[in-house]
Amino acid sequence: MFVDGHTWDRLLPLLLADAPGREYIVIDPPGLGLSEPLQRRTTIAEAAGAARDALEVLGVGEPVDWIGNAFGGHVGYELATDASVVRSFVAISAPVEPLPAELRRKIALLHPLLRLAGPVRPVENAIVAAMLTSDSAKDTGILRVVMESLARPTRASLSFALRSFIIDRSDVTDRLARICAPSLFVASDDRGDWSPADARRAADQAPNARSVTIAGARTLIPLEQPAALARAIVDFWRAGAGEPSQR
Template sequence: MAEFYVHTELGRLAVRAIGDGPPVVLWHSMFVDSHSWDRLIPELAGRSLFLIDGPSAGRSDRMRTPADISACARAAVTVVEEICRRTGVDRVDWVGNAWGGHVGLELAARRTDLLSTLVAISAPTFPIDDAIRRQINTLLPIYRLIGPRGPVRSAVVTALFTDATRAHDPSAVAIAESSLRLSGRAMVPAIVTAILRRTDLEWAARQLTCPVLFVTTDDRGEWTAEQARPVAECMADARVVEISGARLIPALEQPTATGAAIRRFWAEVGVGTWVRLPHGSSQP
């Protein structure tokens, strides 16, 4: 594994490089960092994985003031261009979860030359609704005061994971809690950036020319397969798959099913290399 930093308008972003093969760039969800992909890494063998820590997450620089998804997309352009330079390719495959999915949507719309495919996981194309906005605005002052502890920690873990995961998969919860502790109060500007300032991205979805996979889950009411399919039907080349037994981060809760869905998508559109599914494996 190698790690490097890319200077962007949002500060230095840390990137972990793992594996060999055609490059895949991954940007995680809010409240976690690039280690939220660790369980997915074995499922994507045969690819070079470049795992970004978003601003204020992991080993990346802390944000001093909030930005927006457009600024994150511009930072992503800088990172992707550096990865292309390092690997000698002209485009990459993008996998983004929630925050990373929204960044990928705008990136793909504004720079059609940089992405071969886009996987957007748990990434609604519409802004947050009023109920979630009220909840976030209620928690932010507490977050600023005490950091990701107590009621803040409880609310975040509940938002990220199903009841079953919280009860029976402590290592998944530990990955999220480790990221929360590392980021501390510095996560607040990122929350404003990625959640409160999340805008309608259906315009971006409609402009995409690369193949797209929307990954939804069966335990997130904000973005269901039923909501994603009408958006996909209006796009040039998009499809939807639902992962069972997951809420916001299926790569943590259901890595095998998530990896299978991504590999199958890549196989369908004929890009990169991937590991053939074992005989008898269930298809998403």
């Protein structure tokens, strides 16, 4: 959320090296990155529909190994119940429950400011604090990716995205039992609303899932700890979740 496909820039070379023979497709979320601006309030379910459309337009004729970080994981929960779309599923830092009430109130206070003024300093500070550990925020390369991502969308598009995909985030716990694809739920050691215990609990409710914890990260694990995450994903694939020829 708030960021785009550049958050995968540090991870992709590692996956290309450790899992050759795959084709990787990076999709910017609706309203963010180079995707068209949002013009109205929408839902994660509609975003999943857009993902289906994207795969069709790109000519992907087989189930994919879907990897989603945060918002991308929420989209994956919508897609992964359909075996014709998702072959295996990696959900990174993607809580299955709605936003906690206290956090929802804090974000709701910032929402009007974001809508009227864009990502000004108080909004930037809140977003960085939610996404990065203090150590990661001191890394100029990591911080640059977040700040440049924030600068790309329009104020209106950011506002609609915040309302649609964060504040209105729904509970998808009941979907877990229907995700039969091999699944890996990745938690960090520093995100309060998606703790290692939360990831284990979610994995216990899916028929073919397990969880793993990556240390030294908050929300943007692919950007903060790419090497550890790459090892976890490749190990998951090599354990039988996906064949090298698959997208």
